[in-house]
Amino acid sequence: MFSELSLVVHLLVIITIYGILAIALNLIMGVTGLFNIGHAAFYGIGAYTSALLAKAGVPWFYAMLVGVFLAGFIAFVIGIPTLRLVGDYLAVVTLGLGEIARAVFKNWLSLTRGPMGLPGIPHASLLGVKFDTAEKFLLLGAISLLLVYIIAERLLHSPFGRVLKGIREDEAAVQALGKSTYRFKMWALVIGSGMAGLAGSLFAHYITFIDPSSFVMWLTFFIFLIIMLGGPGNNLGAIVATVVFVSLREGLRFVSLPEWLNPAALQQLLFGVLLIIVTIFMPRGLIPEHKITYRGHPGHAEN
Amino acid sequence: MLRIDKLTKDFGGLRAVNDCSFEVPEGMIFGLIGPNGSGKTTVFNLITGFLLPTSGRVSYRDQELTGLPPYMIAQHGIARTFQLVRVFRRMTVMENLLIAPQHQAGENLLLGMLQVPRVRRQEREAIKRAMKLLAVMGMEGLTDEYCGNLSYAEQKMVELARALMTDPDLVLLDEPTSGINPSLINQILDYIRKLRDEQGKTFLVVEHDMRVIMNLCDRIAVLNYGEKIAEGTPDEVSNAPEVIDAYLGV
Numbered sequence: 001m002f003s004e005l006s007l008v009v010h011l012l013v014i015i016t017i018y019g020i021l022a023i024a025l026n027l028i029m030g031v032t033g034l035f036n037i038g039h040a041a042f043y044g045i046g047a048y049t050s051a052l053l054a055k056a057g058v059p060w061f062y063a064m065l066v067g068v069f070l071a072g073f074i075a076f077v078i079g080i081p082t083l084r085l086v087g088d089y090l091a092v093v094t095l096g097l098g099e100i101a102r103a104v105f106k107n108w109l110s111l112t113r114g115p116m117g118l119p120g121i122p123h124a125s126l127l128g129v130k131f132d133t134a135e136k137f138l139l140l141g142a143i144s145l146l147l148v149y150i151i152a153e154r155l156l157h158s159p160f161g162r163v164l165k166g167i168r169e170d171e172a173a174v175q176a177l178g179k180s181t182y183r184f185k186m187w188a189l190v191i192g193s194g195m196a197g198l199a200g201s202l203f204a205h206y207i208t209f210i211d212p213s214s215f216v217m218w219l220t221f222f223i224f225l226i227i228m229l230g231g232p233g234n235n236l237g238a239i240v241a242t243v244v245f246v247s248l249r250e251g252l253r254f255v256s257l258p259e260w261l262n263p264a265a266l267q268q269l270l271f272g273v274l275l276i277i278v279t280i281f282m283p284r285g286l287i288p289e290h291k292i293t294y295r296g297h298p299g300h301a302e303n
Numbered sequence: 304m305l306r307i308d309k310l311t312k313d314f315g316g317l318r319a320v321n322d323c324s325f326e327v328p329e330g331m332i333f334g335l336i337g338p339n340g341s342g343k344t345t346v347f348n349l350i351t352g353f354l355l356p357t358s359g360r361v362s363y364r365d366q367e368l369t370g371l372p373p374y375m376i377a378q379h380g381i382a383r384t385f386q387l388v389r390v391f392r393r394m395t396v397m398e399n400l401l402i403a404p405q406h407q408a409g410e411n412l413l414l415g416m417l418q419v420p421r422v423r424r425q426e427r428e429a430i431k432r433a434m435k436l437l438a439v440m441g442m443e444g445l446t447d448e449y450c451g452n453l454s455y456a457e458q459k460m461v462e463l464a465r466a467l468m469t470d471p472d473l474v475l476l477d478e479p480t481s482g483i484n485p486s487l488i489n490q491i492l493d494y495i496r497k498l499r500d501e502q503g504k505t506f507l508v509v510e511h512d513m514r515v516i517m518n519l520c521d522r523i524a525v526l527n528y529g530e531k532i533a534e535g536t537p538d539e540v541s542n543a544p545e546v547i548d549a550y551l552g553v
Binding site: 151154155158159160161162163165166168169170172173174175176177178179180181184187233289291292293294295297298299300 | 351353372373374375377378382383385389390391392393394395397398401402403405407408409410411412415416417418422426427428429430431434446447449465466469
């Protein structure tokens with residue numbers, strides 16, 4: 001049994017990992033408006049790649065990097081045909097990718113051991129520090145989350161991020177301003193998926209065991225719910241909502257339920273209803289998208 | 304400057320634009336008029352690459368535009384507005400304008416994230432230009448307002464300002480004054496003339512309001528059922544019997 005303190009630490013570690021997933025999907029969906037249903041697949045690709053390489057003796061940092069790049073590369077390959085088109089082709093293809101990835105994790109027995117999962121994944125270590133307890137790993141998770149948050153924020157507040165928001169609002173109008181929206185959409189998808197790959201690597205080397213059940217589409221919807229609640233386009237909102245939902249989800253495990261009630265089904269039902277309520281009554285989320293203001297900017301004052 | 308050559312567009316069995324040719328000379332305000340459904344907006348979409356012509360060609364400064372995607376056509380220095388206003392609603396007025404300038408260093412991922420001095424300098428310049436444009440439209444006080452919260456007329460002006468922020472040589476305006484209050488219309492028309500006179504910009508304007516078109520345009524082409532039925536100065540066009548028949552002599 002966990003002691004109470006280590007339970008809290010474990011919860012915080014999971015929050016850092018899901019926080020990265022949320023910021024990543026926020027970049028793709030909340031900021032750029034791309035409907036990506038395959039987020040869990042990129043998370044899984046990062047996890048399996050990193051775990052398999054580390055088990056083969058590659059140091060964690062490099063195994064993680066390969067996982068990040070592979071997730072980003074697969075996003076790139078998927079983006080080539082789908083991002084040229086206007087409409088929800090990306091949604092259909094990423095839906096397919098999610099299922100393909102799950103099938104590969106489950107059925108490529110010689111590589112992934114399928115449903116039996118991959119045990120004995122080495123703990124993450126970096127610069128001589130071995131992150132072999134939850135407390136130590138929390139440091140690694142927090143640093144990673146902070147890094148991802150800073151990158152996402154810098155991006156959002158740059159002229160590059162402005163174009164991403166424009167694509168979400170009206171892609172054709174952005175094209176009429178002389179911008180190749182394809183290039184911008186591709187970067188958003190690749191960076192967001194690479195971040196999901198990082199989260200996957202962290203997860204694999206924290207739990208030290210992975211199996212296909214951690215990378216199912218339900219996870220994508222869970223992260224989607226987090227973004228909707230937090231406020232699409234707001235990275236801080238994504239983190240706050242991650243804290244709320246991960247705590248709620250883990251907390252539900254400790255509620256004693258009547259025998260006929262399946263806890264997993266209850267959780268899905270509850271979150272489904274929540275998603276509907278949030279979408280209808282709080283479409284901009286807990287913390288609406290940050291408004292970038294220019295009053296007081298040097299260029300503004302000179303007139 | 305802009306040459307439309309035997310342009311034809313079919314939508315299934317409907318011929319929206321039929322063998323239409325005209326040329327817009329540099330430095331001119333050229334009007335495109337015609338009854339509802341006569342194909343004016345379709346011509347705009349064919350010029351700007353939002354539609355591909357069934358046959359015919361569009362060229363600009365002796366360069367072929369036919370078949371190019373919209374963003375490449377815009378990069379030639381051709382800006383447009385849309386008939387039904389298309390502003391970025393969940394972005395502020397200033398953001399709408401700042402997205403438009405061409406060759407922004409900050410649109411490079413790394414340069415943008417690092418906010419190198421060149422990015423900050425360009426940003427400052429763009430804000431100054433945007434403020435000047437907003438002053439013309441009497442909207443300096445609305446820089447930090449979400450466009451979705453503005454009135455239709457204000458959105459329309461943001462869209463015009465956004466098109467001008469690309470620093471185009473040719474501007475295509477699709478009903479620029481519809482829904483805008485009359486006192487402001489004159490202000491905008493004066494500004495368009497000023498841009499033509501002082502900066503040599505060329506305009507192609509679709510407009511319904513006959514007073515606006517007659518008083519603004521140097522030359523007018525009239526479309527009816529996708530065919531050009533007349534072309535000339537405002538006086539010539541308004542006296543042409545086929546035009547009176549199709550359009551003016553309601």
